Amino acid sequence: MFVVSVVAGGPVLVGAADAVIPRALWITLFVVFIAAVLVAGGSGRPRWARHGAFAAAVVAAWVVVVAAEHWNLLPILLVIVAAMSVHVVPPWAGFVVVGLNTVVLAVSAAWRGLDAPETALGIGFYVLIQAATLLSSLATMREQKMRRELxxxxxxxxxxxxxxxxxxxxxxxxxxxxxxxxxxxxxxxxxxxxxxxxxxxxxxxxxxxxxxxxxxxxxxxxxxxxxxxxxxxxSSDLTKALRQVVRDLPGLEVSIEVAPEVRAGEEQVAALVRAVQEIVTNTIRHAGARELWIEVASDGDAVRLTAVDDGRGAADPVLGNGLRGLAERFEALGGEVSVDGRRGFRVTAEVPAS
Missing domain, CATH: 1.10.287 (Helix Hairpins)
Known part of the structure; x- marks a missing residue:
């Protein structure tokens, strides 16, 4: 989106096209639009920040389009905000944005005194593009959600x-x-x-x-x-059991290593299997990671499982129901669970050896 936005605003940015407001102010608004799009598209930021950034991107796009002497490719900025709306606000709000974008184009065309038939054709073209990109983004998000659930x-x-x-x-x-x-x-x-x-x-x-x-x-x-x-x-074959849990898993590469000296009884094996299940599910659902590394080793009289992914992590992780349940399961066996989200997301679970 960044490259497309720069190409669309390129003529005014380099001085090849004029703006009806001071060019420095126009460039400032254009930079605000780019920054707002980047903030709104960041999934790791608070919801209120993303909503505020999206609103700023919508308004900045309107001003940038209206303040240019000639549209050229600038209405593409409106297409961008329509496409990204499904990632920030409900679908109905996205269609509202498409409608408001169309009103802005129509008012701008009337204010400029542009030829009505030609302008109507151009506005209709951008309406179709906005609707198509919004629906396409919705379909992509639903497909991704279904793949995660699968x-x-x-x-x-x-x-x-x-x-x-x-x-x-x-x-x-x-x-x-x-x-x-x-x-x-x-x-x-x-x-x-x-x-x-x-x-x-x-x-x-x-x-x-x-x-x-x-x-x-x-x-x-x-x-x-x-x-x-x-x-x-x-003892069960712990390596085989844990690798079977992640076998043929789509969308996430999981590496499991179990030290040969690890010995685990039935209760420990069940706890470790449930730990791997919860960690993998949590990674798929929240981390946005491509790889996950899981290691099981002996630590004195305990068996220690360490899992770390290459996802976005969390500076101050909050345990959800799944991880809280996992911690309770290990505590019932005399063990413990700890998490660290500073570099990727790391889960460490220990349980007394059988």
Whole structure:
């Protein structure tokens, strides 16, 4: 928009065309228009500042167009404010701006005494361009919104799939451990008791064989119990789980690195999966980022997740419902969550290792 605006105002800026007001004042108003457009188009600024800048851009565009001795391409400035209106004000307000722009052109033409048929044709042409750019901008915004919502739904479904798979694997491990304990554990315990009784019978050689069998049976029972314990606490493949959450994610490049020494139990894995889901969703919705880096590492007796994006960040970040819920989830496990928006947006989440 900056280049188009400069091209449209170029003849007056370089002195090739005259203005009906002092040229220095006209150039000042033109600079005000450019600055107001830049401020209004900045998504990271407060709403009141963007609305005020947009109003200033509209008024400055009117004055710049009316104050030029010849329109040339200056009505393009009106097209610019119409196009950017959908990013600042509701759609109905954008159509109001288009109507007011048309009135300004008509009044300016009448004041100049321009040929009515030719002027009407020119004004109609600019009305059509304004309406077309406004509708095009609306369609683009709606498409972007739908793509964001689709990406958020995709992340949510992937996270739910990971947690469902983890739950199914946990249930299967518990089922196997119960069967091992109920069947083999019981049988080996009976065998140990029988051998213990046989050990007290007569016969030295029989006693030696019985004692060796007793040791083997006890060792086997210990192995079974150890296996049952491992089945109950076996760690999931955390790297695979987290990468599945962000797999085939449109519009955002996500890099996930998990240190090989990280060990996480079922509750920790669920918390980390939910953390990645919330962080990715938050990045898509608010950050305007292209890349997101997530790292999971061990930090003493804790597992630390660090996520940082290349988006616009926030000088004084305020936690929304999602991040507050995430913090509560980690605090319930004895951990904590912190954020920093000074360079991109950084989220650090820690939870005690399993």
């Amino acid at each position: 990406a958020e739904a995709h992340v949510g479904l992937q996270a739910a799939s990971v947690l469902l798979s983890e739950s199914a694997r946990t249930a299967e491990r518990l089922r196997i451990s119960r069967e091992l304990h109920d069947l083999m554990g019981h049988q080996l315990t009976v065998l140990t008791l029988e051998l213990e009784a046989a050990r007290h019978r007569d016969g030295e050689r029989a006693r030696e064989h019985v004692e060796r069998a007793d040791r083997v049976a006890r060792d086997l029972l210990g192995d079974v119990r150890a296996t049952v314990g491992r089945l109950r606490t076996e």
